[in-house]
Amino acid sequence: MSKEKILAVLLGLAAAASTLLFVWLFCLEFYNYDNFVFSTYRINIYKFGFVAGIFPAIFMFYYLTRKKSDVSAKILAVIFCLVSLPVAIQAMGNLAARTASMFKGKEYIMQKSMQTMYGGDYKFMDFIKSYLKDDKNAVVMLPPNVPPWRHTGNPQIMNSYLYPVTTTNSTESAARYILISSETESAVYHLWPDFNVSADKIIIFNWEIGAPTIIEDTNWDPEVWQDKKPWGLIIKNNE
Amino acid sequence: MNNIFGAVALLSLAIPSFFINLIILGKKRVNEAAALSWLTGSIVFTLSIYLINIFFGIKLGIVSSLLAYAAITIASFVGSRKNITFPKIRFSNYPLLNIVVIALALLMFATAFFYLVADWDAVTLFDFRARILLNEGFLANKIIEMTYGGYPMYTSLLHFWVYVTGLWTPMPIYPLFTISLAGGIFFVLRKFYSVRISLLISLAVIFVPRLFANSFIPYTNLPYTVLLMMGVLYIYLWTKSKNTSDLIFGLLLSAATFWVRDFPFALVNFALVFLAIPAVKKHSKVLSIAAAVILVSIYFIPEFHTIANYLKYTVYEYYSPYWMVFSGVFIYKLIKKQKDWFWALAYLGYGTILFAGTYIFNAKFPGYNLGIYDAVQRMTIFINIPVVLIASSMFEN
Numbered sequence: 001m002s003k004e005k006i007l008a009v010l011l012g013l014a015a016a017a018s019t020l021l022f023v024w025l026f027c028l029e030f031y032n033y034d035n036f037v038f039s040t041y042r043i044n045i046y047k048f049g050f051v052a053g054i055f056p057a058i059f060m061f062y063y064l065t066r067k068k069s070d071v072s073a074k075i076l077a078v079i080f081c082l083v084s085l086p087v088a089i090q091a092m093g094n095l096a097a098r099t100a101s102m103f104k105g106k107e108y109i110m111q112k113s114m115q116t117m118y119g120g121d122y123k124f125m126d127f128i129k130s131y132l133k134d135d136k137n138a139v140v141m142l143p144p145n146v147p148p149w150r151h152t153g154n155p156q157i158m159n160s161y162l163y164p165v166t167t168t169n170s171t172e173s174a175a176r177y178i179l180i181s182s183e184t185e186s187a188v189y190h191l192w193p194d195f196n197v198s199a200d201k202i203i204i205f206n207w208e209i210g211a212p213t214i215i216e217d218t219n220w221d222p223e224v225w226q227d228k229k230p231w232g233l234i235i236k237n238n239e
Numbered sequence: 240m241n242n243i244f245g246a247v248a249l250l251s252l253a254i255p256s257f258f259i260n261l262i263i264l265g266k267k268r269v270n271e272a273a274a275l276s277w278l279t280g281s282i283v284f285t286l287s288i289y290l291i292n293i294f295f296g297i298k299l300g301i302v303s304s305l306l307a308y309a310a311i312t313i314a315s316f317v318g319s320r321k322n323i324t325f326p327k328i329r330f331s332n333y334p335l336l337n338i339v340v341i342a343l344a345l346l347m348f349a350t351a352f353f354y355l356v357a358d359w360d361a362v363t364l365f366d367f368r369a370r371i372l373l374n375e376g377f378l379a380n381k382i383i384e385m386t387y388g389g390y391p392m393y394t395s396l397l398h399f400w401v402y403v404t405g406l407w408t409p410m411p412i413y414p415l416f417t418i419s420l421a422g423g424i425f426f427v428l429r430k431f432y433s434v435r436i437s438l439l440i441s442l443a444v445i446f447v448p449r450l451f452a453n454s455f456i457p458y459t460n461l462p463y464t465v466l467l468m469m470g471v472l473y474i475y476l477w478t479k480s481k482n483t484s485d486l487i488f489g490l491l492l493s494a495a496t497f498w499v500r501d502f503p504f505a506l507v508n509f510a511l512v513f514l515a516i517p518a519v520k521k522h523s524k525v526l527s528i529a530a531a532v533i534l535v536s537i538y539f540i541p542e543f544h545t546i547a548n549y550l551k552y553t554v555y556e557y558y559s560p561y562w563m564v565f566s567g568v569f570i571y572k573l574i575k576k577q578k579d580w581f582w583a584l585a586y587l588g589y590g591t592i593l594f595a596g597t598y599i600f601n602a603k604f605p606g607y608n609l610g611i612y613d614a615v616q617r618m619t620i621f622i623n624i625p626v627v628l629i630a631s632s633m634f635e636n
Binding site: 105 | 248349353355357364365371439443446447455561564627631
């Protein structure tokens with residue numbers, strides 16, 4: 001084998017290896033979680049992703065030079081390798097991760113997507129939705145739309161999640177239901193509601209076993225619940 | 240209704256518009272008509288059910304939607320019956336390449352069936368409107384009163400169609416946009432280049448930053464990008480071929496962007512039509528240089544500096560090195576005294592509209608430039624595609 005052929009084969013192998021390596025790294029990133037590769041291997045794939053295009057660019061240039069191609073073709077091939085190939089490699093990693101996830105089933109992917117969007121709060125939101133499923137005209141009073149109630153206080157999120165049930169942030173509202181939230185997203189703990197409520201029922205969501213604790217004929221007093229960090233629903237006594 | 244019926248219903252949007260595309264493009268261009276059939280079908284169908292709901296007060300449900308679909312299909316079939324022909328797929332020329340491309344498209348589509356809507360704007364707006372519609376059958380006041388409720392209903396109506404026909408998730412809608420873009424660009428470019436070069440350029444287009452990733456995000460940015468780019472590509476084709484059907488198709492696709500989002504970038508597509516006038520074409524180089532000088536000098540004018548600087552780092556630097564590739568090719572074209580400045584004007588035109596739009600928006604909502612950069616980056620996914628096409632135009636010479 002001539003020296004030129006050996007060089008071509010080596011360059012081709014280096015191009016294939018660097019491409020596959022980065023596809024694999026991006027696959028790991030998308031399959032697991034954001035920043036997985038950096039936190040595990042200390043490789044910043046987003047910053048050094050262009051490295052994946054260098055060997056293919058050299059190989060392309062060498063290949064086209066040997067084929068005596070037009071200058072513009074060589075320039076374009078190199079630009080394509082350096083500019084588009086890193087994005088293509090990331091895309092292939094993404095597709096590979098999606099394909100691998102597919103074999104884990106719909107439930108697994110759904111839970112992962114929900115966890116990414118809502119954190120663990122979606123389990124509580126599911127509980128409220130299922131509890132109110134027979135009361136389509138229900139109105140639920142939410143905590144204020146400020147931290148720490150990033151999900152439970154956000155009327156857009158909660159309206160969409162609990163639809164057809166509607167929500168309000170107004171404490172003046174005549175809503176029959178009041179959400180109990182101990183959400184602490186990006187801020188210090190602040191129990192909601194932080195005022196006394198005359199209640200028919202207090203329903204406390206149980207994060208461990210799912211079945212709620214129902215307390216009847218007891219008014220809501222935040223002082224009593226402060227240390228228990230409860231999540232749930234108050235059904236107001238409107239009399 | 241079940242998932243299989245829903246998937247078939249989603250894909251079947253391509254049938255009436257395949258006939259409509261044949262009416263506009265003619266039966267000799269059957270491959271283009273087929274490649275863009277789902278894209279145009281999604282526009283025609285959603286507009287139809289929107290109109291019957293708003294103007295005729297017909298409640299949207301499975302029966303009214305299927306009847307609307309049947310009416311469009313029959314009308315388009317009757318209208319195009321003299322033009323009807325079907326694409327011939329030949330696997331013999333590049334069998335491996337065909338298999339890889341088809342496998343990638345199928346994987347994109349198939350994996351989407353496992354995902355649900357879990358992205359902020361989609362959960363609170365695009366998908367939510369579809370679920371309200373599914374429940375109530377009308378574009379009730381509830382939708383209009385929602386935050387950003389006035390956004391066009393295009394993707395929400397597509398979500399509604401998949402839900403009402405039984406599919407559990409609308410996510411398979413979105414890879415179809417990328418597949419349409421790749422197919423559309425490939426078949427249009429085949430008029431200028433070989434199979435390999437056309438395929439390479441199509442890949443370079445779908446691998447511009449963020450475009451491919453948006454195939455799995457239920458936002459409106461990807462459909463907007465696809466319509467805007469296919470629109471401008473057909474207008475480009477018209478400036479070369481002077482075939483009226485290209486102009487009509489290009490203008491219709493560009494106009495359809497307003498049914499997806501109310502961004503003004505399609506105005507550039509409309510303005511580029513003037514390049515067909517010999518006097519304008521003759522001065523297109525001067526126009527391009529003037530546009531480039533104006534765009535760069537905006538950065539140094541104190542009044543405009545804040546917004547120009549904002550766009551510099553959120554869009555152009557973020558999408559590096561595309562602006563560098565553009566600058567390099569721009570200088571190359573100047574040195575080589577090339578005459579085709581279409582893509583240069585498109586890129587600079589989009590930049591001008593981007594600046595003007597952001598400036599006006601920021602005047603209305605001060606502090607926009609301090610907000611989330613992600614929105615402006617998603618909005619401008621298309622901006623690098625003219626760079627790919629101007630770089631590819633070097634092949635022409």
